[in-house]
Amino acid sequence: MDDSASTMESVKTCLSLFSEAVGLVKKTQDLLPDSVEKEAIEKSLAEAGKASKLAEAQIAQALGYRLCQCTFPPQVMLSVGYKENIEEFKCTLCNKSSIAPSIDVHIPATINAW
Known part of the structure; x- marks a missing residue:
């Protein structure tokens, strides 16, 4: 050290x-x-x-360490493992994740039919 x-x-x-x-x-x-x-x-x-x-x-x-801004002073985010080869950190107070949730974009077939 x-x-x-x-x-x-x-x-x-x-x-x-x-x-x-x-x-x-x-x-x-x-x-x-x-x-x-x-x-x-x-x-x-x-x-x-x-x-x-x-x-x-x-x-x-x-x-x-990463910090969550859900409070002031900020909360320390702790590692909870890996998600899709990216280390994920979570706030112990509000449970916010350092990895943004995936958003599924659905394009209706009528728009994509050109």
Whole structure:
């Protein structure tokens, strides 16, 4: 593994740990009494979660993953195999495929009878 791939993997691990920490804090915030501080914590957690997702998408894109634009930050599309010798990627959220559906064009015999 070269230095850049190793660095990207380390950053990805760090972001994953950060996301887990944000999740744990979210669980404990419900124990806090309602207050201005609790609202500030909720807002900060929402912003941190969004920043984490955006960073994850940027790292995935830098590693060569495809992104689905069904949400912002974008969702990472994962490989699900091959379709007609083309690797297919699908969004885990909306299930959109990277391969466009085939369209059958039917030309009525009366038009083609010239």
